[in-house]
Amino acid sequence: MDWKPIIDEALRHLKALLRFDTTNPPGNEILCAQYLRDVLEAEGIEAQLLEAAPGRANLIARLAGSGRAGGPLLLTSHTDVVPAEPGHWRYPPFEATEADGFVWGRGAVDMKQMTAYNLAALLMLKRSGATLTRDVIFAAVADEEAGCRFGSTWLVDQHPELVRAEFGLNEVGGFQLHLGRRYLYPVQVAEKGFLWLRMTVHGEPGHGSMPHDRNAVVKLAAILERVHRRQLPVHIHPVAAAFVREAAETLGFPAKPLLYALLQPMATHALLKILPDRDKAKAFNAMLRNTVTPTGL
Template sequence: MHDSLTAETIELLQTMIRNQCVNDGTAASGHETRNADVLRQFLGGAGFDVQQYEPTPGRATLVARIEGTDPHSRSLCLMGHTDVVPVNEAGWTRDPFGGELVDGEVWGRGAVDMLNLTASMAVAFRHLARSGFRPNGDLVYVAVADEESGSAHGMQWMADHERDAIMADYVLTESGGLHSGPKEQPYIGITVGEKGVAWRRLRVRGTPGHGSAPFKADNALMTAAAVIQRIGDYRPSPRFHELWRTRVESLGVDEQMQAALLDPARIDEFLDTLPLSGPGAQLHACTHTTFSCNTIGAGGPAPASTLRW
């Protein structure tokens, strides 16, 4: 039984990767209806209600529900997004939209974030429904569009217009099932807070002139370079959220490290000395306002996202 569910998950994941629901931040991108259609077809006929909402053409969100036996019991929502972020093909060793299965691993954009979960949740949901599972409270499955760029065509719209369709007491979603800790003592982390994001677009203008005589020219590129450099160089002071202490205590590191991580005067220096940049970057982002210049465009409207956090 488990083998067949795994096979279903793999096939669904591969199909969704191949659908290339790439969300570049523009309303006309995403095309999540392709994945919503696949999921509706997959779920269809299993004897429960499936609804599709398409606030913007091509950007459907799908909601399925197994009704609970007790309307007063708490409901649980399994939620995955169906879009993926754009790819830089030069950085890939395999076709990002090939969905190849290599040595037991599916390759492609979205294989980790998060079509793997969107697929496995759908498989679990259908399996439960088909095996006659009746929960006490409602079990809801949501495959949402436009998660990667602000959610105006996805969850934000659903929350504003179809609140009843998605409301649940509990939600299992992104990053679910990722095991941490040592092999003998694995654990699954619970997200207790989420850092916000404040997108900004900077417009830098110059004065047109002749490229042969740049002396004292007002060149927008040079100004932009200086601005970006200053943003990159800026070192904000650490700020510890009330949850930071428990986060540090749950890391399983020795007392000395804990003390350094909990001391605003020492944390920056400590993070600098970490041998691996990955964990350091995560811990840094948890304790600082971060600024990330992501994309630049010239000569026309800039892409939606220029600065992240």
């Protein structure tokens, strides 16, 4: 099989998807959904565009199989992205610039690349004329970044028959890690949970020209500063410990003793403070303890 034209086509679709500003909020995922519908229908694949709210569109398509192998395989991804501040980007976040061996754009990693992969897979299956032994469902959903109310949750509640499947492939189970001279390709076997909390602070109104000590904004700022400085204890889950040990054995010296030392709770925090690669330090910090962070005001 000649993979180059397949990869080139997938890259073209990825760039097109990246150029749609689907920042959530407000989402506006209908831009991607309409594009995907047009591509699929041009190949003779029927696609359903379902809006949970104006502009909050989900796209579903299906290749029918015999069912001999079992229930459907669901290929799913989301088309909304988190906000991007252009001033912090090397290249504009919604122009899909190809440079330095990469495609740059908000959503290139999370997760329009998966939408492009899934689209390429569906097109290949359709063009091959292969007889499928199970249905293959393509789902590009809205609103993953802000709680899934207009995306996967809505689909499961309102149209469960469209997405019910025996197996599913979704977001990546782990990002490629470049440690020393080696590349590690992790496989996800567990995931941290999360708890959303909303804090409301009350104060007394007044005029900006006459400040007082019952200002709600000042109270909130003080609380957030305490939250920011609060480090929860090191809490090394057995799954995280197994990952670190396997990475240590794979990488060998000089990384091995450092990684094993990270598993000693008395030393973990100090070692994370001095790791020269701050991105990896942040990743290990989140892996080896529970964290608290404010995300919006």
